[in-house]
Amino acid sequence: MEQDSKLRREIFLMEESTRFFVGFDIGGTTVKCALVDESGSLRAQTEVRSHVKEGIEATLRQLGIALGDLCEKIGVSRDKLAGIGLDAPAPSSEGVIWAQANLSSDWVGKDVRHTVSTHFGGLPVHMTNDGNAAAAGEYAARPGHSGSLLYVAPGTGLAGGFVLPGGRIWEGANGLALEVGHTSVPQREEDGSLPECSCGRFGCLEAWVSLVALRRRIGIELAKLENSSHPLNDGSSIEAKALRLRDLAQAGDELARSLFRQQGRILGYGLADLVRLFDPGLVVIGGGLAESTFREEYLSWVLEGFRERSWPVYLQNPINPEKQTTRFEWALRGDDSAALGMAFTARDLFL
Numbered sequence: 001m002e003q004d005s006k007l008r009r010e011i012f013l014m015e016e017s018t019r020f021f022v023g024f025d026i027g028g029t030t031v032k033c034a035l036v037d038e039s040g041s042l043r044a045q046t047e048v049r050s051h052v053k054e055g056i057e058a059t060l061r062q063l064g065i066a067l068g069d070l071c072e073k074i075g076v077s078r079d080k081l082a083g084i085g086l087d088a089p090a091p092s093s094e095g096v097i098w099a100q101a102n103l104s105s106d107w108v109g110k111d112v113r114h115t116v117s118t119h120f121g122g123l124p125v126h127m128t129n130d131g132n133a134a135a136a137g138e139y140a141a142r143p144g145h146s147g148s149l150l151y152v153a154p155g156t157g158l159a160g161g162f163v164l165p166g167g168r169i170w171e172g173a174n175g176l177a178l179e180v181g182h183t184s185v186p187q188r189e190e191d192g193s194l195p196e197c198s199c200g201r202f203g204c205l206e207a208w209v210s211l212v213a214l215r216r217r218i219g220i221e222l223a224k225l226e227n228s229s230h231p232l233n234d235g236s237s238i239e240a241k242a243l244r245l246r247d248l249a250q251a252g253d254e255l256a257r258s259l260f261r262q263q264g265r266i267l268g269y270g271l272a273d274l275v276r277l278f279d280p281g282l283v284v285i286g287g288g289l290a291e292s293t294f295r296e297e298y299l300s301w302v303l304e305g306f307r308e309r310s311w312p313v314y315l316q317n318p319i320n321p322e323k324q325t326t327r328f329e330w331a332l333r334g335d336d337s338a339a340l341g342m343a344f345t346a347r348d349l350f351l
């Protein structure tokens, strides 16, 4: 009995002394927030509407609301918070945003890291981009994995990130590493041209592996005579057509499947070069396709392209054929990975 109350007192004291770390994922439509304790356990998470397009002040208010909700939910006072990890959907370095991307113009050139730190009472803040954050989240979701991890996520664009053994994100000297979407791939359109990328250059991986790429490709394919009676030739906008592709592919539509097969193979080309550079051992694929019913087929198309461009040694150890040299997995945490990754990164840096 006495032992019981001693144990309860110890647990209470441990809880009292525990510090907490916050992860914020600032996206275009939602702001997600995760809270981990100093042992690395995820304690709570939430999401609120994003107001990024209304500016930094509106976003700070949303961050405050999300964090307030979480602290209240698990009964943590603000003075127990020891650090913040933050990601925004734009390239940044030293906490300063380089380019507008999907944000309002007042973000560019602003020391967001300092602004957020001041807003939250001087807490230390680490800031990075959404691809790096999601990579860190996928690493945190695999406590049994201690090697490195390469992450790619086809979405509106193509995000990427690389995590070193132990869990630290590799961001490069200027915070600009792992812009995987803007590496080049050996692929041309049927007329020999290189497609234009969202970055203004030509022939980038993202110009083949993204929702934007699917819009271009479906437009080209639907203009062909053999596809004139395809159900997508219904007068709807190209944006609407592209959004229907996943459902059509899941239902077995040949044209939709061929577009995803091409995308998967070209992602495999890009991954072949990245694996040559980093030899990560584990490649994690995120983005919306991780939830599709044809994801195993998509992965087989990625491997098709990977085999075409890499050497066999990058899949199988030639001395010990039992040993796989590079594993490919789907993301485990979906949209939650970036907030989780930033909370873990804050714990790693500020504990």
Ligand SMILES: [Zn+2]
Residues within 6 Å of the ligand: 181, 182, 197, 198, 199, 200, 201, 204, 206
């Ligand atoms: Zn590009």
